Amino acid sequence: FTSLVWCILDLLVLVSFSDCSNGMGWGCEGGSRGKHGSLKFAHQLQEDNAVGGVSVYPGHLLREWSLAPVVSPIPGSPGEMGKAVVVPKEREEEKKEKFKINQFNLVASEMISLNRSLQDVRLAACKTKDYAVKLPTTSIVIVFHNEAWTTLLRTIHSIINRSPKALVEEIILVDDASEHAHLGKELEDYVATLSLPVKVLRTGKRSGLIRARLLGAEQVKGSVITFLDAHCECTEGWLEPLLAEIAKNRKAVVCPIIDVISDENFEYVTASDMTWGGFNWKLNFRWYRVPQREMDRRNGDRSQPLRTPAMAGGLFSIDKDYFYEVGSYDRGMDIWGGENLEMSFRVWQCGGVLEIIPCSHVGHVFRDKSPYTFPGGVAKIVNKNAARVAEVWMDEWRDFYYSMNPGTVWTCGGELLIATCSHVGHVFRKSTPYSFPGGTSKIVNHNNARLAEVWLDEWKDFYFSINPGARTVEIGDLTERRSLRKDLQCKSFRWYLENIYPESQMPLDYFYLGEMKNEATHNCLDTMGRKSGEALGLSYCHGLGGNQVFAYTKRQQIMSDDNCLDSASAKGPVKLVRCHGMGGNQAWNYNEEDRSIRHMNTNRCLATQNHDPSNPVLAECTGGPNQQWTMESKFKW
Numbered sequence: 253f254t255s256l257v258w259c260i261l262d263l264l265v266l267v268s269f270s271d272c273s274n275g276m277g278w279g280c281e282g283g284s285r286g287k288h289g290s291l292k293f294a295h296q297l298q299e300d301n302a303v304g305g306v307s308v309y310p311g312h313l314l315r316e317w318s319l320a321p322v323v324s325p326i327p328g329s330p331g332e333m334g335k336a337v338v339v340p341k342e343r344e345e346e347k348k349e350k351f352k353i354n355q356f357n358l359v360a361s362e363m364i365s366l367n368r369s370l371q372d373v374r375l376a377a378c379k380t381k382d383y384a385v386k387l388p389t390t391s392i393v394i395v396f397h398n399e400a401w402t403t404l405l406r407t408i409h410s411i412i413n414r415s416p417k418a419l420v421e422e423i424i425l426v427d428d429a430s431e432h433a434h435l436g437k438e439l440e441d442y443v444a445t446l447s448l449p450v451k452v453l454r455t456g457k458r459s460g461l462i463r464a465r466l467l468g469a470e471q472v473k474g475s476v477i478t479f480l481d482a483h484c485e486c487t488e489g490w491l492e493p494l495l496a497e498i499a500k501n502r503k504a505v506v507c508p509i510i511d512v513i514s515d516e517n518f519e520y521v522t523a524s525d526m527t528w529g530g531f532n533w534k535l536n537f538r539w540y541r542v543p544q545r546e547m548d549r550r551n552g553d554r555s556q557p558l559r560t561p562a563m564a565g566g567l568f569s570i571d572k573d574y575f576y577e578v579g580s581y582d583r584g585m586d587i588w589g590g591e592n593l594e595m596s597f598r599v600w601q602c603g604g605v606l607e608i609i610p611c612s613h614v615g616h617v618f619r620d621k622s623p624y625t626f627p628g629g630v631a632k633i634v635n636k637n638a639a640r641v642a643e644v645w646m647d648e649w650r651d652f653y654y655s656m657n658p659g660t661v662w663t664c665g666g667e668l669l670i671a672t673c674s675h676v677g678h679v680f681r682k683s684t685p686y687s688f689p690g691g692t693s694k695i696v697n698h699n700n701a702r703l704a705e706v707w708l709d710e711w712k713d714f715y716f717s718i719n720p721g722a723r724t725v726e727i728g729d730l731t732e733r734r735s736l737r738k739d740l741q742c743k744s745f746r747w748y749l750e751n752i753y754p755e756s757q758m759p760l761d762y763f764y765l766g767e768m769k770n771e772a773t774h775n776c777l778d779t780m781g782r783k784s785g786e787a788l789g790l791s792y793c794h795g796l797g798g799n800q801v802f803a804y805t806k807r808q809q810i811m812s813d814d815n816c817l818d819s820a821s822a823k824g825p826v827k828l829v830r831c832h833g834m835g836g837n838q839a840w841n842y843n844e845e846d847r848s849i850r851h852m853n854t855n856r857c858l859a860t861q862n863h864d865p866s867n868p869v870l871a872e873c874t875g876g877p878n879q880q881w882t883m884e885s886k887f888k889w
């Protein structure tokens with residue numbers, strides 16, 4: 253199911269390393285750890301227990317700390333300084349075979365030292381920042397299911413090697429019913445030899461990452477909980493700025509910049525500090541460019557905490573008491589997905605702050621597919637989690653989610669496959685302006701069933717479960733989460749959109765959400781699953797939502813997910829282009845009287861053409877049926 257778009261990377265602007273030299277070089281776990289701190293930071297040790305002169309964090313354990321030593325490269329060892337690993341040709345077959353186990357290059361990972369060195373990827377301004385001498389301690393919770401030995405242990409070693417020892421209370425590993433022998437007693441024996449306390453908890457039966465994290469959190473002794481995925485590498489100075497921010501504001505939920513460890517060769521590639529977290533109508537977490545207003549708020553200082561509308565989910569620190577105060581996690585969520593947006597909305601709507609701390613960098617192995625099973629089916633699980641987010645936190649904007657997800661969301665897994673098979677769609681598009689003897693839906697369902705049978709393999713079940721709509725997905729009891737929202741007197745989703753995420757892909761005010769049907773052809777506007785920059789389509793109205801759902805917004809956009817109808821000239825073509833929210837080529841006016849959709853810039857109307865009914869165009873406004881559009885929702889959602 254590549255269509256799950258595991259961790260969507262396309263907007264993550266990657267920047268290359270600046271040329272940094274590794275000044276201080278000593279000390280890995282098992283090596284000599286003789287020296288603490290550096291002269292540069294020595295003055296901090298004289299400072300008082302204060303951040304910015306104000307005493308903070310009453311009632312919490314505050315620890316003095318000194319810098320971790322820098323990890324020096326091991327001569328001749330592959331992947332040092334975060335470089336890409338080349339697997340020898342003779343191991344090519346083995347590499348391919350082993351890739352399937354974890355959906356990353358396991359052979360490469362095994363070639364790299366568990367203590368490998370990395371570049372110091374921080375902005376210059378980060379290296380000279382003062383953090384309070386006294387910071388809260390943290391326990392680091394890592395949940396895993398069938399994680400590879402080397403990636404898990406490299407995560408642990410990178411914590412030990414690069415964190416001030418006094419600040420890490422313990423590492424808590426939560427094994428979520430892994431089936432790999434090395435994660436059993438061998439792991440317990442190994443971690444017992446490490447210089448930090450490492451606890452191994454076991455869920456016993458597969459409970460998913462959300463409930464596994466809740467189990468780990470229960471055992472936390474530190475003042476702060478830090479969650480990490482099980483395939484990370486922490487870089488120099490990663491921890492101090494996270495804890496320092498929480499010391500300033502205990503309701504700050506803070507994430508590092510998540511750098512990319514390549515799933516192909518384990519190269520460490522720095523991510524941009526100009527992206528933040530958002531989401532689309534399908535409730536997929538996505539990276540978007542940080543808007544100017546947030547740069548301005550920080551006075552252009554890129555080393556300052558970046559307020560982000562949403563977080564990726566896997567890597568963050570949160571005050572332990574605040575974690576529970578703000579509702580920990582939704583226990584009703586299974587396996588994977590949803591919890592990241594749920595926590596994002598909850599934190600913002602209930603009075604907290606969600607930030608990316610640009611001085612903290614942690615690498616994460618991003619992969620295209622998930623390696624493990626989703627008992628009960630991916631679609632069912634991910635939909636259930638997303639629906640719980642939508643139901644509890646999103647108020648009327650939940651309709652955007654439902655409109656994009658007729659049936660089951662990741663039938664969008666199915667939907668992507670349908671797009672792949674769009675040559676089947678082509679047959680329909682060419683036969684358009686005729687009636688459908690026997691009824692449109694009967695024919696369409698029949699054909700779609702054939703499509704599913706032929707192309708979707710075991711995923712055809714997703715298609716067949718599509719009716720009667722996403723609302724029937726089993727989402728479980730929500731009483732508890734709803735009363736949490738009420739008890740905490742959380743703000744509305746409108747407030748969140750207005751104040752935290754005005755750039756959101758969900759319009760603040762809109763007149764209409766549904767299909768847009770043409771009078772002459774009886775066809776509906778359809779994205780055909782196309783991407784930004786491609787042409788808008790038109791096809792039979794299937795009434796299932798998804799690609800045929802458009803919003804007509806108060807800002808005069810006609811949008812589908814994060815794309816808007818856009819025409820750069822009077823001649824067209826009418827394209828789907830990433831919404832920019834600035835009017836211009838994307839401003840349209842719908843006239844309820846004559847039902848025309850007028851392009852403001854060119855004063856021409858959206859029209860269908862007889863000779864090419866699947867491609868709507870701009871034409872001189874005539875008021876004819878080919879320019880009449882009905883906005884009337886017929887969806888089942």
Ligand code: LR7
Nearest residue numbers: 259395396397428460461481482564565566567587588589
């Ligand atoms: O059933 C499970 N039990 C588990 O313990 C399934 C997963 N897990 C573990 C797994 O071994 C891993 O350590 O949970 C962790 C996260 O699973 P991944 O690595 O398969 O997820 P991901 O990195 O693809 O997904 C991102 O979104 C998830 C949504 O539920 C979680 O929030 C992940 O933590 C999150 N990862 C990150 O934020 C890293 C950056 C990725 C991006 C964008």
Ligand code: MN
Nearest residue numbers: 481566616617
């Ligand atoms: Mn991960």
